[in-house]
Amino acid sequence: MTDDLTLPPVAAPYQLPFHYGALHNIGLDYLVDPAPVRKALAEHHPDLSAAEFDGRACVTLNYQLYFAQYPNGGGITQEIEYSIIAHPTASAGRLARLSYEQFARGYDQTKLLGIARLHVLCDNPLAIEAGTKLYGEPKYPAWFEATMPSLNGPAGDSWTVACKQATHTPSGAGIDRQERTLFSFSADLTGLSRTPVNNTPITGYGTDPAGRPIAGPMNVYQPYEYRSLTGEADRVRLTVQDASSPVGADLTTLIADAPAAGAWTYQSPPVAAHNRPYYVPRAD
Template sequence: MTSDLTLPPVAAPYLLPFHYGALHNVGLDYLVAPGPVRKTLAEHHPDLTAADFGGRACVTLNYQLYFAQYPNGGGVTQEIEYSIVAHPTASADRLARLSYEEYARGHDQTKLLGIARLHVLCDNPLAIEAGTKLYGEPKYPASFEVTMPSLNGPGGESWHIACHQAANTPSGDGADRRAASPLFSFDADLTELPRVPVNNTPITGYGTDPDGRPLAGPMNVYQPYQYLPLATQTADRVRLTVHDASSPVGADLLTLIGDAPAAGAWTYQSPPVAAHNRPYYVPRMS
């Protein structure tokens, strides 16, 4: 076991930590056969070991819509992380034996169980560059079509997330939707399903830099997530569809998840900070 006591450099012009002004997030966990997961993880992150939840591995998809404020304005970003729940092999002796339900409820206080990213699809070139340079993320352009719960929309809690392959626009300030083709999508109708608030952050995100060194970057969320266990009778409320099986992410989704049902969902939506109310008539002078 080797240890590097220095911190990874922070590439200019970025500053850390990166502060989110608002975050809307839905994640889906799948418990699957461990063999293909271990093989894929070894190819992407050889210093990590897949978590063992009663003989099953866990792969996870999470969609994020977030806002960030900068000195010269603001920006909105969408991305999906497709990951394997894993831990550093060299730290295995620090981990307690946990069930998936205990992990999902935030019982791993070492925070060594994190997300080893396989694919990160994103519609913001600046976020792609930052994620790649700072955290060793395998991050590339995508565009999204989204329907999600909102206080500015109808009731219910239905998510529809469609991810499309894309290229950067010629100006480099976004994803070119004209070049988009569908990769995969998922639907999650979580309306009226039981949920429990969980303290599961910081979430440790794992990457590997160009020199092959593993990186870990924790992300704090300052309010509880909502965890929804998906029992057998409710698992059909979630559906994953691969539209392009020949794409790298589509092939990995089919290999690792296939037709496995979702074992759990988790959501976070930033609370509103202001409301512009309904107008009223002002009396006129007669």
């Protein structure tokens, strides 16, 4: 029997917690048949059980664009987590019975309902290594073409993300971008009612090389904005371009043509603005 009172080691040279300088994030939730979800979870995270909301399991796609500041500069990372909403099987007795809408609004304050990651695709080799070593994430290279709402762009609330194939470069210090698109999604949330929700810390579940489950909470210091897609599911479109890839196969098996049930977004507020110039009178 393992000692559950010990903490996982922090691999050098990393330090925890990892602080985000800015975060732009959209999550899309799908309510699906629980049988294939249970099978996938048993293969990837055998100590976890899939959450069920009125008899449906929930899988989620979570795109992040984030900035981090380091002593010698800064870095920008994009990634997508494809996950199952799950909880430790041994803690099932602590969970209240929730509907999906209650879960989406942050009612689970135990934070046992978290994201059990199946695939984490990322464009930053350092983040791939850190996520794998620190949190037991199944993380590997990809790259992204994305558009999202911005104060520096036209008005609206539309997101489009294409996830493309990549591999590590021979040195391991970079990624080799390839043109093959694995999957993509679009979400036009313009005009939908936004509900501020207290749904963090978000518990991320992984499994270390010894098969031991790991839980790593992520705090976001302002509310997310949740949008119910009841009656509005046609605003979101998920397309699997490569069903033969590991992530494409899992998307096809678990989501197929299920409609999106909800969307949640977070965008860091600006910290400064460089204003419009004005003319200075000339000296005579």
